[in-house]
Amino acid sequence: xxxxxxxKALGLPxxxxxxIMKDKQGGVIYVGKAGRLKNRVSSYFTGxxxxxxESLVLRIDDFDVIIVNTEFEALVLExxxxxxxxxxxxxxxxxxxxYPFIKVNLKSAYPQFxxxxxxxxxxxxxxxxxxxxxxxxxAIVAVSKALKLPACGxxxxxxxxxxxxCLNFHIGACRAYCQSAQMxxxxxxxxxxxxDIFQGKTSGLIDKLTKEMNEAAESLSFEIAAEKRDxxxxxxxxxxxQLVIAGSLADMDVVGFxxxxxxxxxxxxxxxxxxxxxxxxxLFDTPIEHDAxxxxxxxxxxxxxxxxLPETICLPIVTSDSELxxxxxxxxxxxxxxxxxxxxxxxxxxxxxxxxxxREESERASTYEEKTLKTHQWLAxxxxxxxxxxxxxxxxxxxxxxxxxxxxxxxxxxxKPYKKDYRRFKIKTLSDQNDFASMAEVIxxxxxxxxxxxxxxxKLPDIMLIDGGAVHAAVALKVLDESGVAIPVFGMVxxxxxxxxxxxxxxxxxxxxxxxxxxxxxxxxxxEETHRFAVEYxxxxxxxxxxxxxxxxxEGVGEKRRNELLKRFGSLKAIAAASVEELSAVVPKPVxxxxxxxxxxxS
Numbered sequence: 069x070x071x072x073x074x075x076k077a078l079g080l081p082x083x084x085x086x087x088i089m090k091d092k093q094g095g096v097i098y099v100g101k102a103g104r105l106k107n108r109v110s111s112y113f114t115g116x117x118x119x120x121x122e123s124l125v126l127r128i129d130d131f132d133v134i135i136v137n138t139e140f141e142a143l144v145l146e147x148x149x150x151x152x153x154x155x156x157x158x159x160x161x162x163x164x165x166x167y168p169f170i171k172v173n174l175k176s177a178y179p180q181f182x183x184x185x186x187x188x189x190x191x192x193x194x195x196x197x198x199x200x201x202x203x204x205x206x207a208i209v210a211v212s213k214a215l216k217l218p219a220c221g222x223x224x225x226x227x228x229x230x231x232x233x234c235l236n237f238h239i240g241a242c243r244a245y246c247q248s249a250q251m252x253x254x255x256x257x258x259x260x261x262x263x264d265i266f267q268g269k270t271s272g273l274i275d276k277l278t279k280e281m282n283e284a285a286e287s288l289s290f291e292i293a294a295e296k297r298d299x300x301x302x303x304x305x306x307x308x309x310q311l312v313i314a315g316s317l318a319d320m321d322v323v324g325f326x327x328x329x330x331x332x333x334x335x336x337x338x339x340x341x342x343x344x345x346x347x348x349x350x351l352f353d354t355p356i357e358h359d360a361x362x363x364x365x366x367x368x369x370x371x372x373x374x375x376x377l378p379e380t381i382c383l384p385i386v387t388s389d390s391e392l393x394x395x396x397x398x399x400x401x402x403x404x405x406x407x408x409x410x411x412x413x414x415x416x417x418x419x420x421x422x423x424x425x426x427r428e429e430s431e432r433a434s435t436y437e438e439k440t441l442k443t444h445q446w447l448a449x450x451x452x453x454x455x456x457x458x459x460x461x462x463x464x465x466x467x468x469x470x471x472x473x474x475x476x477x478x479x480x481x482x483x484k485p486y487k488k489d490y491r492r493f494k495i496k497t498l499s500d501q502n503d504f505a506s507m508a509e510v511i512x513x514x515x516x517x518x519x520x521x522x523x524x525x526x527k528l529p530d531i532m533l534i535d536g537g538a539v540h541a542a543v544a545l546k547v548l549d550e551s552g553v554a555i556p557v558f559g560m561v562x563x564x565x566x567x568x569x570x571x572x573x574x575x576x577x578x579x580x581x582x583x584x585x586x587x588x589x590x591x592x593x594x595x596e597e598t599h600r601f602a603v604e605y606x607x608x609x610x611x612x613x614x615x616x617x618x619x620x621x622x623e624g625v626g627e628k629r630r631n632e633l634l635k636r637f638g639s640l641k642a643i644a645a646a647s648v649e650e651l652s653a654v655v656p657k658p659v660x661x662x663x664x665x666x667x668x669x670x671s
Contacts, residue, residue: 073128074113080106084142085135086149089157092129096153098356101146103139103388120356124157140392147368159355159362161334161369168204169196170266172259177252178224178245179259181208195266211265215258215299216243224255274300320380322415324422325363326430327354330437333430334366337422338378347425351433360387367393377401383409384419440483443586450579450587451571453556457530458482461514462560462594463544464535465495465506466602473498475510476602479529480594489527492605504543507534511547519551532557533571533591535598542574560595568592619643622666624659633663643667 082104089098089112102108112125136142150158171184173192183204187194196204212219220234224246236242245255264273281296319342324335335349350370355362364387371377377397383390386409397405410416441456448456460480467473473495479486493510511532517525532548532555534540541559548555561578563569568591571579581587619630619640636654637643643651644667651660 069129070113070125073131074110076131077110077113078106080109080133081135082106083135084137084139085133086142086145088132088134088149088153089124089128089155090130090132091127096149096155097127098124098155098157099146099149099153101139101142103142105133105135109133118356120157120354124356139389140395143368143389143392143396147372150365151372157356159352159357159365161350161352161366161373168201169194170204170208171195172263174259176225178255180218180221181212181262183208193263195263207266211262213241215262216241217255217258217262218242218245222246319378320382321378322382322418322422323363323367323384324419324424324426325359325366325384326423326426327359327362328427328430328434330354330441331430331433332362333426333433334363334370335422335426335429336370337418337425339418349426349429351429360385363387364389364393368396371397371400377405379404380406380408382415382419382422383407384423385409386411437482439586443483443584443590446584447581447587447590450581450584451531451556451558453531455530459486459527459529460531460533460594461529462533462535462598463507463510464595464598464602465503465510466599466605467495467501467503467506473501473506474602474605475506476598476605477510477514478594478598478601480590483590485597489524490601491524492601503536504539507536507540508543508547511544512551515548515551515553518553528553529555531555533594533598534559535595537561538572538574538576541572545574560591562595568595619663622659622662624655624662629655629659 084101084103085105086099086101087105087109088096089100091097100108109131112121112128116122117125134145136145150160154160168183168185169187170181171187171192171194172179172181173190175191183201184194209219211217218224219236219242227246228249229247231246233244233247234242237244243251243254245251261273277296277300281293281300284290284293284296320339322337322339324333324337326333326335330353331351332354333349333351335347337344338346338348350366352366355365357365363383363385367381367383377400381393381397387393390407390409394405394407397407408415410419444456444458447453451457458481462478462480463475465473465475475493475495477491477493479489491514493513495506495509497509498505514525518528532544534544534557537559541557545557548557557574558579559572559574560568561570561572568581568588570581571591573579581591619625619633620627625633632654633643633651634640637646643663646664648657648660648664651663654660655663
């Protein structure tokens with residue numbers, strides 16, 4: 069196969085383009101770009117490679133190429149294809165790390181600021197992204213305090229003129245816009261000023277406040293002049309603080325890179341006016357790309373997620389596409405962005421500092437990574453697996469008799485719970501308690517969702533762990549075999565104290581794990597977490613059922629009123645303890661009397 073692929077590669081033109089490596093199933097496993105397709109693609113099938121690249125080459129069954137006019141077009145196309153296919157062997161930054169935004173709906177009568185993870189197409193204004201959730205929250209608090217905007221979070225349009233001013237008004241932290249509609253214009257002006265501050269557009273605001281302050285002083289309106297002066301000082305302070313908050317207004321970003329044996333790291337130091345204001349870093353699996361290619365790909369991904377670009381980006385290594393990156397970033401920013409690789413002087417020293425930071429983060433993470441790898445390698449050997457298991461799915465059933473039979477699916481990746489992929493199931497096909505049939509249904513539904521290409525079930529585990537003994541594991545394995553899916557299955561066996569004791573094969577062979585504390589702890593954690601997740605779901609269903617049955621037994625209480633009562637009082641116990649007057653605030657008085665009598669009639 070390698071000779072066949074080499075022959076095909078040697079027939080490619082020496083033109084720029086993108087190559088797409090595919091496995092036997094036709095899946096895209098790697099995407100790359102090249103200035104000369106023939107030279108680059110043929111290099112995969114000649115000579116020797118490191119272990120990770122060799123692993124890729126062994127899985128290549130075919131490849132496609134897309135020829136473009138320039139290397140810049142190849143760079144842009146490569147980024148687009150990687151984002152679309154998410155190939156296994158391409159270097160990828162974490163999907164779950166994002167940069168928060170500040171959302172404000174200017175269409176609302178009284179807009180408010182809040183922190184959100186990502187923009188939506190809902191007509192609201194999104195400011196950012198910013199460097200982190202906590203510092204972004206602090207920014208909202210700081211701006212609200214400086215401009216004396218409400219920080220209570222209440223919807224002013226709903227409470228306008230209904231409540232007395234809160235403590236914030238009395239201590240001078242808020243102007244109490246909830247008291248009078250006549251203050252609406254002033255509120256909107258301050259919201260507009262706050263938006264300008266978050267966007268870094270403070271120069272015009274400072275000029276405006278200075279002019280208003282001077283005009284008030286000249287007309288002897290000293291109280292107004294003092295208020296404008298205080299607001300001006302606050303804005304000038306926030307102008308400086310905003311630079312730190314945003315991190316995106318940096319004059320210069322300095323990139324550091326370190327390739328570790330298990331984990332590698334990209335570090336970005338943000339500088340403003342020559343001062344280091346913040347540090348950002350990303351950890352990822354060590355890539356197959358050479359360092360220059362890896363840095364280029366990572367930097368592209370990083371700024372695509374981050375959004376804002378500095379004036380200058382210092383790279384830790386000379387890349388062949390630095391000019392292309394500068395062009396790409398300049399087009400994205402709408403202004404000139406310089407991409408350099410300093411070899412001497414102060415900038416080179418700062419790059420070395422960034423590299424040191426990257427190394428420290430990588431080594432700190434690799435300590436855990438190496439321990440986890442050894443744990444999983446021991447587990448693979450004990451379970452006689454061909455590959456080290458990185459992704460583990462575990463299942464458990466929870467029930468009390470015939471009612472609300474549920475199951476949980478937890479996911480552990482590289483020793484850590486991956487809660488994003490946790491799933492819950494309510495058993496649909498059974499009317500009586502039967503753990504084996506319940507497990508069969510759950511595994512069948514899980515695999516069916518995978519077969520139907522449900523994105524939420526798109527990843528298959530390296531092994532499945534079933535809470536229970538050999539029979540439970542055998543039931544799961546039977547479903548997998550009938551579905552044509554090959555996944556090793558093991559039961560998690562407990563001792564008399566309901567603690568994890570061992571693993572067991574579907575054939576009944578028990579595999580002791582107590583001799584390896586790390587493996588014992590890992591399996592114990594997985595079993596406890598899976599049980600907790602199942603029981604938690606079961607209890608929530610029982611609680612809902614309990615509320616429903618006890619309230620629906622009362623004349624005049626239907627689903628709508630039941631939900632309104634639970635929303636108002638929070639629990640069935642609180643409803644039972646409420647007076648007729650309190651209940652009447654939610655439902656008509658005759659119904660309130662019926663509820664009160666139901667819970668308090670002792671006859």
